[in-house]
Amino acid sequence: MLFVFAVIVAALVLFATEALPVDVTAIAVMVALMLAEPVTVLATDLGLLAEPVYVLHQAGDGISPLDRGLSGFASTATITVLAMFILSDGVQRTGIVQILGAKIASLTGDSETKQLSATVGLVAPISGFINNTAAVAILLPMVTDIAHKGKLSPSKLLLPLSYASMFGGMLTLIGTSTNILASQLSAELIDQPFSMFEFTQLGIIVTVIGTVYLLTVGRYLVPSRIPVEEDLTEEFEMGEYLTEVVVRQDSPLIGQTVDEALRVSAFDVDIVQLVREKRTFLEPLGQKSIRAGDVFAVRTDRDTLVDLLDVEGLDIIPDVEVDDAELETANERKNLVEVVVAPGSSLIGETLVSTNFRQRYDATVLALRHGQELYRQRMDHVTLRIGDTLLVQATPESIDRLNRNNDFIVAQEVARPDFRRSKIPVAIGIVAAVVGVAALTPVHIVISALGGALAMVLTGCLRPPELYDAVQWDVIFLLAGVIPLGTALQETGGADLLAELFVMGAGSILAAGGGLAVVLGLMYLVTALLTNIISNNASVVLMIPVAIETAQQLNANAFAFVLAVTFAASTAFMTPVGYQTNLLVYGPGGYRFTDYLKVGAPLQAVFAVATTLGIAYFWGLAPA
Secondary structure (H helix, E strand, C coil), rough: HHHHHHHHHHHHHHHHHCCCHHHHHHHHHHHHHHHHHHHHHHHHHHHCCCCCCCCCCCCCCCHHHHHHCCCCHHHHHHHHHHHHCCCCCHHCCHHHHHHHHHHHHHCCCCCHHHHHHHHHHHHHHHHCCCHHHHHHHHHHHHHHHHHHCCCCEEEEEEEEHHHHHHHHHHCCHHHHHHHHHHHHHHHHHHCCCCCCCHHHHHHHHHHEEEHHHHHHHHHCCCCCCCCCCCHHHHHHHCCCEEEEEEECCCCCCCHHHHHHHHHHHCCCCEEEEEEEEEEEECCCCCCCCCCCEEEEECCCCCCHHHHHHHHHEECCCCCCCCHHHCCCCCCCCCCCCEEEECCCCCCCCCCCCCHHHHHHHEEEEEEEEEHHHCECCCCCCCCCCCCCCCEEECCHHHHHHHHHHHCEECCCCCCCCCCCCHHHHHHHHHHHHHHHHHHHCCCCCCHHHHHHHHHHHCCCCCCCCHHHHCCCHHHHHHHHHHHHHHHHHHHHHHHHHHHHHHHHHHHHHHHHCHHHHHHHHHHHEEEEEEHHHCHHHHHHHHHHHHHHHHHHHCCCCCCHHHHHHHHHHCCCCCCHHHHCCCCCCCCCCCCCCCHHHHHHHHHHHHHHHHHHHHHHCCCCCCCC
């Protein structure tokens, strides 16, 4: 038991600090649990230990610890979540969500109430049927555009977008990966899985309550971090970091290529565009030879610029304001966009240098927003994470490629000619069939979901190579890694011990006449606080065994306690790290960590009361 608790503490620290990606931490947990028995058996044989440590099964029970350790990969929850990612992507590639968003956006105008209502009213129901992280990623560009067109700070809409996707995800079993994992754990531990619409009635109630909160109290608590600017260079405060210089006749740069000049330069500078003989050139600029009279738009700070002019034989061009219009003279289409690092992106944990961003994507990064931090210089070595926002200048063709790349979300609406609009009825029909079969027949959700994923390919909604891009593999490995941790907690008696400690704390509540409803609310709050620090899926794995043991010791309805944990883990409002959707809007909204606490803590408290009362009313607290 001590070994399992040590693993849990180490995992919690790593999850909270993000010293390692969450999926890597989860796999490390799985490996540690599988190594415990063979290593301690060897140590016992050598006389170093009195007896081996068994964490995934009991000694002599004939159960393979290897099978238990790898059970996360064969878990119905893991496979179902994988299939749901594919279904979500199939729907996304038809463009139906973007079409709905555009129609709703056309009705919002400059009314903040209408914009907020449209944002919440669209993402919440969609999140009930496609993965809520995917729903936020799809709608983020639309919401940003609504804000800019309506002269409203995007910050006022992006946090509500994340929150609404979370409580919308509680409308059905398939709304979040957390629901699916909780259903499997409930089936294994108390033989009571969730049906497709098990908690829809309560999901509707909390969605209504959450919507009312965001339209009233939340509306005034959500800050305007991003300035209301149509010009991206102003939004990113680039005025002092963009200028134009001309190459003098005596410049030592003449004859060098742009790549060579940048490689040997000791200065923090980027060449953004080249103007030569009234023609404007964007990336790729690397192989162009520098000539006298070339005009470069450059990104650098004022001090560096002074040194650059002296050493490199350049003259500054006075009275030129390098803004969006100046940077977009080369084409009629957009050259300047915000690009968000998407969940599962290969750039996470990397830097602009390590990814060779400029050459790889034929694009120049002018600024980087890392939460509330804004970098306009020395950003090449900043480690990238989910939700980081890059101000990028590139040709329309390069922007199109970024828009099609699953590593990025282009935060403005960009035309997507590859949407398969003719497949809209087919994709919607497949999702409806998956939901209907799982809800109305004995067919398990994993079979229904896999059948739907196969149908997406057979009908042409998805192409076979796109299957692998559709899956957020970090979530899959996270699930596979943490599921054995729940098994170890059960097998070693750790869940019993934690439940006893919880019951001791709840005893004073019961003694004071608080009743089981107050204890249930306490279970919700403990899970919510844990989820706001670590992964939602990890908190479900840790807390559901404890919740069941607690209910059994209190002679209460174990299923009610499972539902409290599930709702708490799926609605983590108080920190950006508690849920992926919160991280996804962190950079584009320019939020501070405390913004989540200020807006999310009252909402979390309201949900604690509403969820507790709803569970007590619909499912009862007495044992079945």
